Amino acid sequence: MRSILRIHPADDLIVALQPLKAGHTYQLDHEAWSLPGDIGAKQKFAARNFAAGDRVTMYGVTVGRTTQAIAAGALVHTHNLKHDSDAFGGKQQEIAWSTPDVSRWKSRTFAGYKRPTGRAGSANYWVVIPLVFCENRNLNFMREALQTELGYKKTGPYQQFARQLAAMHQKGVSKSELEALAASIDETSTSKPLFPHVDGVKFLEHGLGCGGTRQDAEALCALLAGYIAHPNVAGATVLSLGCQHAQVSLLEKALADHHPHFAKPLHIFEQQKSASERDMMSRAIKTTFLGMAEANDLRREPCPISDLIVGVECGGSDGFSGISANPAIGHTADLLVALGGTAALSEFPELCGIEQELSNRCVTATLADRFVHLMRAYQRAAEACGSGFDANPSPGNIRDGLITDAIKSAGAAKKGGTSPVTDVLDYPEPITKPGLALVCTPGNDVESTTALAGAGCTVMLFSTGLGTPTGNPICPTLKISTNTELALRMGDVIDYDAGPIITGKKTVEQAGEEMLELTIATASGEYTPKAVALGQDDFLPWKRGVSL
Structure with a gap:
């Protein structure tokens, strides 16, 4: 397994793919670093010597500025790095899209519910x-x-467990026997x-x-x-x-x-x-x-893949999110778009620092201008309340390596793949065009998934590095883990493990193709996501104040 990774050739931060030891020398291509201290998995170290105030790059974009001098090989974290991002402004260049090969899915359909008007549904x-x-x-x-x-x-497992405890207590069993019952929780049933x-x-x-x-x-x-x-x-x-x-x-x-x-x-x-x-x-x-x-x-019928609208989301993100699960989801989105379907990228506070790339990907200057307007208006509203996009990362994000909003955002944006942006929507406008849509929502997981479903998404791909059970009442939500340890520990909520990308056992493309197959199976009713089986019906409308 690889020990370290430079995500983009221009990066001056190196990601630890596994715990690194102080005093050891780690080599990447023609460079080598002797580490002055231990570096935990998912954390970053300096690829060069930094002076205070230097610009720091990851994913090929600015992700922060140093607050003090940092020696090459030293840990980069909140004690020596603060949020900063690149300036942006409308469409400045054309970006050619390398359309992925989708020949193997050209004749595929999914078993959906046809409606009187519009696209087919994945559920009823x-x-x-x-x-x-x-x-x-x-x-x-x-x-x-x-x-x-x-x-x-649903008869929940904990209701059954409480009933067992009550029955045993009434029989006068001992405290030790009650404690021993904790492992006998059954699955949820209907x-x-x-x-x-x-x-x-x-x-x-x-x-x-x-x-x-x-x-x-x-x-x-x-x-x-x-x-x-x-x-x-x-x-x-x-x-x-x-x-x-x-x-x-x-x-x-x-x-x-x-x-x-x-x-x-x-x-x-x-x-x-x-x-x-x-x-x-x-x-x-x-x-x-x-x-x-x-x-x-109504009955399920063969429906074209182009009817699918897939929302891409992340929550409980970690330092591997932008390396494994998010790029794999992005490849799934690209495959879907190439097949005439639609993908929707939301969470505008988590697009901070990547605005120029997304603006350049817009198919028209008018769309790019609308995206810029929505981003700036959102940022101004946050600042008017004494906050800002820089306050977006949660304590769990920071602990696991997402130490600035720009780092978090650059990795989060990978869920949108590389295809052209064909629409930019404010909350709560509906999705009407094929291609990649940018949908203005908060970074709050449930406010965002609620908005994506309201915009018309019929399946959601949701990446998580720390673990979250979030679902939606009407839109089947697939949970993608960024690392295998999480998939094993929280297998009751995880549907797909993207961890093998970190270990080198799978490529991003292989995982993206597998997720497309899982998406089709879910849309056809052949696979039931864990969130659906658990009855995870999270619904939280966005009250248009400031929510990050």
């Missing part, structure tokens, strides 16, 4: 949506009634659903809809419209109180503006116009039941 859900948090109580009543009686309610061709009824509980700004209400309604019109959704039930900012009229306008060809069952119930709560709830439950019965008549 019914959604129940509150327009305001005041309806969450009624939403939960519907969830308990429908998921239980229709066979979708009963057979009444509607086997409906993947589930999902309840999008949230805390918005009133008390915020008009912009908040409009953004929420546009996001919810995206879920209602989503290719993976057969129909929707909406609960409204009546007096909230997020009015039914705003939802209807968002559907008309963003999804003008919408043609699915949509049932709206307003409590303040109903005879009673019981009246509204009985009608909502009955109508939802009948809608699901109709949706159960």
